[in-house]
Amino acid sequence: MPRTEAPIGAQHFVPPDAHELDQLKAAAAHCEGCELYQNATQTVFGRGAANARVVFVGEQPGDVEDQQGLPFVGPAGRLLREAVDDAGLDPGNVYITNAVKHFRFELRGKRRIHQSPGPAHITACRPWLVAEFALLKPELVVVLGATAAKALLGPSFRVTRSRGQLMPWPASAQHPEDFPVAEIQALATIHPSAVLRADDRDAAYQSLVEDLKVGAAALA
Numbered sequence: 001m002p003r004t005e006a007p008i009g010a011q012h013f014v015p016p017d018a019h020e021l022d023q024l025k026a027a028a029a030h031c032e033g034c035e036l037y038q039n040a041t042q043t044v045f046g047r048g049a050a051n052a053r054v055v056f057v058g059e060q061p062g063d064v065e066d067q068q069g070l071p072f073v074g075p076a077g078r079l080l081r082e083a084v085d086d087a088g089l090d091p092g093n094v095y096i097t098n099a100v101k102h103f104r105f106e107l108r109g110k111r112r113i114h115q116s117p118g119p120a121h122i123t124a125c126r127p128w129l130v131a132e133f134a135l136l137k138p139e140l141v142v143v144l145g146a147t148a149a150k151a152l153l154g155p156s157f158r159v160t161r162s163r164g165q166l167m168p169w170p171a172s173a174q175h176p177e178d179f180p181v182a183e184i185q186a187l188a189t190i191h192p193s194a195v196l197r198a199d200d201r202d203a204a205y206q207s208l209v210e211d212l213k214v215g216a217a218a219l220a
Contacts, residue, residue, distance in 0.1 A: 006120060007033055007034035007035065007120055007121070007123075007124035008032075008033055008034075008124070009033045009034075009123070009124045009126075009127065010028075010031050010033035010034075010124055010125055010126070010127040010128050011033075011127040012033065013027055013028070013030060013031040013032070013033060014027060014127045014128065014130075014131050015027045018131065018135070019135070020050070020135070021046070021050055021132070021135055021136075024045065024128070024131050024132065024135070025045040025046075028043045028045045028101060028128055029042065029043050029045075030043075031043055031101065031102075031128070033124045033125065033127075034102075034120065034121050034124040034125065036100070036102035036103070036104050036117070036121060037102050039105070040061075040066055040102040040103045040104075041066045041067055041069075041103070042066065042069050043069075043101050043102060044061035044065050044066060044069055044070065044071050044098065044101055044102070044103070045071075045097070045101060045128075046071060046095055046096060046097025046098070046132055047070060047071060047095070047096060047097075048094050048095030048096050049092060049093060049094065049095055050095075050135070050136070051093075051136075052093055052094055052095035052136055052138055053093040053138060053139045053140065053219055054089060054093055054094050054095070054138060054139070054140045054141075054142060054215065054219070055094075055095045055096070055097065055132070055133070055136055055138040055140070055141050055142070056072075056080070056094065056095070056096040056097070056141075056142045056144060057096075057097055057098065057099055057129070057141060057142070057143055057144060057148040057151070057152060058071065058072065058096070058097070058098045058099070058144040058145065058147075058148055058191060059098060059099060059100065059116065059117065059144070059145050059146075059147035059148055059191060060098050060099065060100040060101070060102070060103060060104060060116075060117050060121075060147070061098060061101070061102070061103045062074050062076065062103065062114060062193075063103065063105070063112050063114070065077075065103070066102075066103035066112075071096050071097060071098055072096050072192075075193075075196055076191065076192040076193040076195075076196060077192070079192045079195055079196065079205070080096075080144075080192040083192065083205065083208050083209050083212055084212065086209045086212075087209050087212030087213045087215070087216050088213065088216040089212060089215065089216045089219075093219075095132075095136055095138070097129070097132055098148075099117070099122055099125060099126075099129060099147055099148045099151035099152070100117040100121050100122060100125045100147070100151075101125055101128055102125075104116070104117050104121065116147055117147060119150070119155075122147065122150060122151045125151075126151060126178075129151065129152070130178045133178075138184060139183065139184065139185065139219060140184070140185050140186075140187060140215050140218060140219060141169070141184060141185070141186050141187070142186075142187050142188075142189065142212070142215055143159070143186060143187065143188040143189070144189060144190070144191045144192065145159065145190060145191030145193075145194065146158075146159055146191075148191075149188055152186070153167075153186065153188065157188070159188045159189065159190060162188055163188050163189050163190065163211055164187070164188075164189060164210065164211040164214050165187070165188070165214070166185050166186075166187055166214060166215070166218055167185065167186045167187070167188075168185060168186075169184035169185060169186050185218060187211065187212075187214060187215045187218075189208055189211035189212065190204070190207070190208055190211075192208065195208055
């Protein structure tokens with residue numbers, strides 16, 4: 001088999017002196033840290049309040065997000081917004097982003113079928129998360145699904161085992177030195193797309209809301 005070269009990583013594209021999220025977003029538009037940029041329509045960077053108390057981290061943009069250039073604007077995003085409201089979280093205090101900023105997909109005919117990003121993509125894109133966190137300094141990070149959990153909480157973390165539990169960030173984080181934020185807490189839950197795929201969607205949705213209520217209570 002031909003040898004695949006490791007991605008060069010986003011660290012070569014993150015501006016070292018950025019002091020605003022818009023500067024990071026502008027730089028990320030030109031990121032070639034891994035091969036995903038070649039087929040994706042565009043970089044999909046985070047969005048939300050610059051002084052957000054809560055940061056949601058998902059997996060990667062989907063087809064709709066890739067086309068529109070905004071995270072969580074498809075069906076899963078609409079469901080997440082409903083869950084945020086039902087959990088009592090203030091949308092004005094929320095910033096939302098993804099562990100990987102480009103859409104990874106497999107082309108089948110004219111359809112682009114979602115493919116989960118691999119460990120190399122997660123590692124390559126990690127510097128963008130580090131840069132976002134450095135500016136945001138959130139109080140709570142809500143990790144949505146397994147890919148985001150691996151990116152932030154380590155490869156051995158299991159969402160199904162620890163969902164809905166508040167965790168101190170330095171104890172749980174993957175490379176905590178990358179995120180020097182005082183008193184930050186982490187909360188893991190399922191990705192909203194898992195609710196859309198669930199056999200019992202109402203029960204899955206309610207479990208997501210209950211997890212988010214734990215975060216809302218911690219911020220109250």
